[in-house]
Amino acid sequence: MRNEDMESLLKEWFDENYEMLRFANGHALNPMVKKIAFQHxxxxxxxxxxxxxxxxxxxLKLFLSGLETPKGNKFSILAYVDxxxxxxxxxxxxxxTEDVEYLDANRKRHEDQLNLYSKMYYDLHGxxxxxxxxxxTGQTxxxxxxxxxYTNEGDNTALEQAIKSWDPYLEVEVNKDTTTKVLSDFGKVVDxxxxxxxxxPPSIELETKVLGKKNTNxxxxxxxxxxxxFSCTSFKTYISQEGASRRGNKKSSIALLKQIEEMKRKEAN
Incomplete structure (x- = not known):
């Protein structure tokens, strides 16, 4: 099959899956977000x-049951993998759907996740x-x-070069025997x-820069x-603090917060 034909099929399958998910979940994407999703x-x-x-x-469905938290709560883990x-x-x-720089900066989190999946697969299939x-698949x-x-000028050369230099594959070390702590952490969250x-988290923590995300807290x-x-004290403190003009979301957040508080006052009356 020619590559052009395959990509036409991908678009057809993408649209079919999108409509199925939109119907099942009741959520739609705006055209720009949908366009970027297909670019991924x-x-x-x-x-x-x-x-x-x-x-x-x-x-592929993976299921791990019969787990117990430190406080005795029962829980199970369900995962889907390729x-x-x-x-x-x-x-x-x-x-x-994150970019590789962010995932690499947070590699430990994904190593833990995939090692847990590896253990689940081994326990189920041997x-x-x-x-x-x-x-x-996130875009650099x-x-x-x-x-x-490419969209504005139809120039495919820059796109081909960008994809050629792009390395989205991030291999992690497999060791299914390291999952004890991961399961313990899951249990603490369940508790x-x-x-x-x-x-x-305290409002000051909301200022913390995110590893692998430039200029993002x-x-x-x-x-x-x-x-x-907008019901969170920490977030309301964060967007209301003086000297916060550097936050790109501050102005719109404060405006929306004021609208919500005004609506609550009207409902109370």
Whole structure:
């Protein structure tokens, strides 16, 4: 099959999956976000089509049950992974929409996650995992610029070069025997949820820079995507502090916060 035909098929499958998810979940993407999402798909295919062709199980369900937290709460872990096989070995891949710089800066987190998945796979199927990797489909600054140039000018040269120099493959060391602490950390989180311990970090922590994200702090990376941020004391303190003009989200956040508080006052009356 010609590459152009394959990419047409990818677009068709992408649109079908999007409509299915939109119908099932009741959420739609704005056209720009949807466009960038498909760019992620094309980048992955153009860079790693050989790897994609080796994947013989996608969204493979892994389930680990009978776990217990330090406080005695029962819990289970459910995961979905992509598996590639050769005649001799089994590989595990997890696709992330973050960029590789961010994932590499937070490598330990993803090593823990993939080693837990490796253990779950071994316990269920008995096959040792030969290797595991994260595929980072997020766009680098070079890719963003190349896609913009391609969209505006139809110039494919810069895009081809950007994809050629892009390395989204981040292999992690496989050691399924390191998962004891990971499961313990899961258990502690479950205990906090069951105990309704939903304490937000102090407002000063919201200023902390995020590893692997240039000019991005905790509030911009986490809080801006949290629906509960305008009921959060830490976030309200963060956006109201003097000298906060450097925060790009400050003005719009304060305006929205004022609207919400005004709406609450009207409801109270």
């Amino acid at each position: 798909v094309l980048q992955y295919w153009r860079k790693l089509s050989n790897l994609a062709a080796q994947v013989d199980e996608t969204e 598996i590639a096989r050769t005649q001799e070995e089994v590989f595990l891949y997890d696709i992330k 096959d040792p995992m030969a290797k595991a990797a994260v595929i980072a 600054e070079e890719l963003k610029g190349a896609w913009e140039k 906090k949820i069951e105990g309704k311990e939903f304490v937000s 905790f509030a911009q990376h986490v809080c801006d995507n949290c629906d509960g941020r």
